[in-house]
Amino acid sequence: MNEPNPYQTQRYPLLIVISGPSGVGKDTIARSLIDRQPDSFYFVVTATTRPPREGEVNGRDYFFVSTDEFARMIEQNELLEYAIVYNDYKGVPKQQIRDALASGRDVIMRVDVQGAATIRKLVPNAVFIFLIAESEEAMVKRLRERKSETAEGLQLRVATARQEMKRLCDFDYCVVNADQAQERSVESILAIMEAERCRVGRKPVVL
Amino acid sequence: MNEPNPYQTQRYPLLIVISGPSGVGKDTIARSLIDRQPDSFYFVVTATTRPPREGEVNGRDYFFVSTDEFARMIEQNELLEYAIVYNDYKGVPKQQIRDALASGRDVIMRVDVQGAATIRKLVPNAVFIFLIAESEEAMVKRLRERKSETAEGLQLRVATARQEMKRLCDFDYCVVNADQAQERSVESILAIMEAERCRVGRKPVVL
Numbered sequence: 001m002n003e004p005n006p007y008q009t010q011r012y013p014l015l016i017v018i019s020g021p022s023g024v025g026k027d028t029i030a031r032s033l034i035d036r037q038p039d040s041f042y043f044v045v046t047a048t049t050r051p052p053r054e055g056e057v058n059g060r061d062y063f064f065v066s067t068d069e070f071a072r073m074i075e076q077n078e079l080l081e082y083a084i085v086y087n088d089y090k091g092v093p094k095q096q097i098r099d100a101l102a103s104g105r106d107v108i109m110r111v112d113v114q115g116a117a118t119i120r121k122l123v124p125n126a127v128f129i130f131l132i133a134e135s136e137e138a139m140v141k142r143l144r145e146r147k148s149e150t151a152e153g154l155q156l157r158v159a160t161a162r163q164e165m166k167r168l169c170d171f172d173y174c175v176v177n178a179d180q181a182q183e184r185s186v187e188s189i190l191a192i193m194e195a196e197r198c199r200v201g202r203k204p205v206v207l
Numbered sequence: 208m209n210e211p212n213p214y215q216t217q218r219y220p221l222l223i224v225i226s227g228p229s230g231v232g233k234d235t236i237a238r239s240l241i242d243r244q245p246d247s248f249y250f251v252v253t254a255t256t257r258p259p260r261e262g263e264v265n266g267r268d269y270f271f272v273s274t275d276e277f278a279r280m281i282e283q284n285e286l287l288e289y290a291i292v293y294n295d296y297k298g299v300p301k302q303q304i305r306d307a308l309a310s311g312r313d314v315i316m317r318v319d320v321q322g323a324a325t326i327r328k329l330v331p332n333a334v335f336i337f338l339i340a341e342s343e344e345a346m347v348k349r350l351r352e353r354k355s356e357t358a359e360g361l362q363l364r365v366a367t368a369r370q371e372m373k374r375l376c377d378f379d380y381c382v383v384n385a386d387q388a389q390e391r392s393v394e395s396i397l398a399i400m401e402a403e404r405c406r407v408g409r410k411p412v413v414l
Contacts, residue, residue, distance in 0.1 A: 007339065172407060195401075196402070198380040
């Protein structure tokens with residue numbers, strides 16, 4: 001009988017989905033991860049029709065594309081998932097992920113809570129991480145501090161974030177992203193990736 | 208409706224079971240873990256009737272007990288599991304684990320593969336880690352280097368280790384404990400512990 005050699009366990013690259021309610025700091029954590037380990041994994045760059053915030057760089061933080069270009073990507077089925085988030089389109093280009101996985105690198109992507117639910121259906125053996133603030137007050141404070149926010153915009157985001165918090169149960173892991181302690185969150189995410197590399201019986205990710 | 212507050216997720220202490228075939232280096236890894244983080248978790252001290260090896264300290268590496276004392280512990284149901292391993296008894300005292308979990312600390316225990324199977328039935332929500340050598344050759348080499356080994360003893364252990372390797376599929380995680388790279392294995396185990404602390408929907412361990 002031809003049994004598999006346990007010493008030659010194949011290491012399939014991981015697909016890590018980082019999500020969480022609006023304002024929790026997904027973008028900050030994403031940037032810290034990129035800064036920490038630039039070569040050992042691939043960070044998916046989301047395409048968006050929203051204008052860049054201060055300090056954001058095209059091709060690093062997002063691909064800032066026109067509405068026409070985004071429409072073309074939808075039509076040609078180039079996106080793993082996409083959504084309208086506060087009147088702006090955001091979507092995840094598939095080919096980037098396929099290429100990175102094929103090169104053997106772990107892939108990290110950051111999506112909103114709705115997007116994560118879509119991806120969970122399409123790619124159940126991805127690893128789903130939910131970021132939360134340390135408290136409801138901290139979450140509201142962070143949403144308020146976004147200069148781009150109007151009063152109504154803020155109210156809408158707070159209500160949405162509260163609803164999004166209820167999806168925590170659909171995720172594999174929950175990481176508290178406390179104010180002034182982002183490095184701690186990054187450490188936890190890196191630990192989750194290392195643990196998942198050690199997981200027995202992992203199957204390859206297929207998109 | 209009274210919904211749970213997601214910001215006050217209770218952190219249940221973990222029970223981490225480290226196992227693996229004979230000779231893989233469970234004891235060395237255990238000692239490194241104790242040396243690295245003496246206060247953040249509790250390491251279960253196994254009771255054994257075998258004589259101490261060089262450098263082993265009673266109460267730190269094992270409780271070295273007489274056969275009479277071990278028989279008493281079996282009779283009074285004080286052991287989570289016990290087994291005869293190469294003519295020596297080894298067993299895990301329950302009360303130690305209960306006390307440590309009650310104090311809020313994560314608990315790590317090291318057991319042979321047969322013991323891990325028993326514990327999995329009793330405590331399915333413990334976390335099961337399987338240590339393996341980097342290759343079959345490395346495993347045999349390590350068994351050979353044990354001075355206490357006779358030629359027949361070695362042959363028996365190699366055959367047993369090969370059988371034990373087949374139980375890998377019953378574990379949650381597999382960590383390669385390569386020669387000269389024990390620190391890497393310790394890092395992986397610490398990462399697994401951090402990841403499991405972040406796991407959504409974890410239930411408390413009950414013995």
